[in-house]
Amino acid sequence: MKRIVVLGSTGSIGTQTVDVVRQHSDELEIVGLAVNTRVGDMLAQARAHNVRNLAVGDERLADQAIASEVREQAGARGVWGFGMDAVVDLVRLPEADVVVNALVGAAGLRASYETLRAGKVLALANKESLVVGGDLIMPLAARVDAQRRAAGTAPAVGPAGALMPIDSEHGAxxxxxxxxxxxxxSxxxxxxxxxxxxxRKRADLGGITPAQALKHPxxxxxxxxxxxxxxxMNKGLEVxxxxxxxxxxxDKxxxxxxxxxxxxxxxEFTDGSVKAHLGTTxxxxxxxxxxxxxxxxxxPVEPLDFTKLGSLEFAPADTDTFRCLELARHAGGVGGxxxxxxxxxxxxxxxxFLAEQGSYLGIAECVEAxxxxxxxxxxxxxxxxxxxxxxxAWARETARKSVR
Incomplete structure (x- = not known):
């Protein structure tokens, strides 16, 4: 039985993680849940899975009526709290084996760092942990891998598994x-x-609205x-x-x-062979x-039906129109x-942009500035x-002055 803490349990990745646990309850158990603001949804998950260790990132909610429900669900044996310190505290739970970090944004870096410092397995859906702090995270992961091998908890063959990527691309x-x-x-x-x-070309994107940009195909x-x-930008972060x-x-x-x-x-390998990972979206x-x-x-889903898949198309990324990809590649190449x-x-x-205070094309302009x-x-x-x-903090203040 693997015991899991889910950070960001009410978001897209978090809710799907909870569903995987539900389908494999003989193999997985949730021992901790954390959210930023959606406390009611977290409490519903906690009640369904009998979870007593709970954290809410938004400290302002500690003074609201729902805080008493969090305390009641935790009971005498549970750990509960408000603020990012409380969220990070969950990764150190003695009973936790794996931490699923599905927090959004740079806030997830600290949780990833402390997960590995505590010697836990990090199942990572938070891109920013590696984008921002990869130089800190990867040495920690290597240390936990070595500890797992020494303790005999690593697989007999293959990677030791201290850091498991959840992104579909990196998992593939x-x-x-x-x-x-x-x-x-190669x-x-x-x-x-x-x-x-x-x-579309750059000239077609001047009046794009948030509603249009949110419609992923x-x-x-x-x-x-x-x-x-x-x-x-998502691809730039993934690179x-x-x-x-x-x-x-x-360059590879x-x-x-x-x-x-x-x-x-x-x-792609040096002999010209290519392995591709295919699956349902x-x-x-x-x-x-x-x-x-x-x-x-x-x-957990219907497998891919190749008889209905039809054709597979490939094309180069248009970095002239979508400049964020090249901006991210440049930042990664410079490093530090x-x-x-x-x-x-x-x-x-x-x-x-989502708040309709900046333009769609202004996203890349702000990042470049x-x-x-x-x-x-x-x-x-x-x-x-x-x-x-x-x-x-400096970059956020500078960016606010550059929003267009």
Whole structure:
């Protein structure tokens, strides 16, 4: 039995994780739940799964009536609290084996860091943990891998599994690499659907509204990730993640548009062979593999029917129109603290667009302005969470002045 803490349990990834647990209750048990504001939904999950350890990120809710329901659900044996400290405290629960980090944005970095510091398995859906803090997270993951091998809790063959990616793209690459030597990998292919504006040019995007940008053609995701997918920033973040996760130089990571979203990513080898990971467009598949590794359990969804799939299309990403992809690749290539400020600027610009306070094309313009400002001041080597938090705050303030 694997005992799981789910951070961000009421979001898209979180609710699907809870569903995977429900379908495999003989293998999985939830021991902790955390949300930012949707306390009522979290309480419904806690009651359904008898969870006593609860945390709410928004401290302001501690003074509201629903706080008493959180306390009542926790009871005498549970841990409960409000604020990010309470959320992070859940990852240290002695009974927890795996932490699913489905928090949105840079706030998830601290939770990932403390999960690995506590020696737990990190099932990671929070892109920013690696984009912002990959230089801190990956050495910790290597240390936990070594501890798992020494303790005999790692699989007999394959990766030790301290850090399991939940992104469909990285989960696909992870599986394609099983049993392979990294020395024989010549390229990672990260696939993109192309988003709702595939085929359009920059001149067509001037008046795009949030409602239009949120209509993803194949995936059902949260608002922020949906906007990132439409701008291709999501692919830029995934390229940076892949660099850290798989120790791959940026010139060996390519993005290809695959509109059907049937191929979740591919690995090309030195002999010209290519492994592609195909599957239904349902995030419960990569979530389940992250929790079941090294085993495979019965599929939580209908398998892909190749007789109905039809054709598979491929196209290069249009980085002239969707400039966020190249901005992210540039930030990743420079490295250091530049991805941190790039990510913070993007979060501010996307939030402004969703609030109809900034334009769609202004997202890339805002990100570029903050990147340029940080490069002028001098990119730093990543040294600590505190350093990244300070630069994140600086980048957000700078970005707010650059929203257009």
């Amino acid at each position: 690459i992870y599986q394609c690499l099983l049993g392979e030597s990294e020395r024989e990998v 390229r990672l292919w990260v696939t993109a659907s192309g988003g709702p504006f595939r085929g 194949t995936w059902n995701m949260g608002a922020k990730i949906s906007i990132d997918s439409s701008t291709l 940076i993640e892949a660099h850290h996760l798989f120790n791959m130089p940026y 990571i390519s993005v290809v548009v695959q509109p059907q979203s049937a191929i979740h990513s591919m690995v 349902d995030m419960r598949i990569p979530i389940q593999f992250a929790l079941s590794y090294p085993q495979r359990w019965e599929a 603290t530049l991805p941190c400020v790039m990510n913070a600027a993007n979060e501010v610009a996307v939030a402004a 903050v990147i340029d400002a940080h490069e002028r001041e001098g990119v730093q080597k990543v040294e600590s969470l505190e350093q990244l938090q300070a630069l994140d």
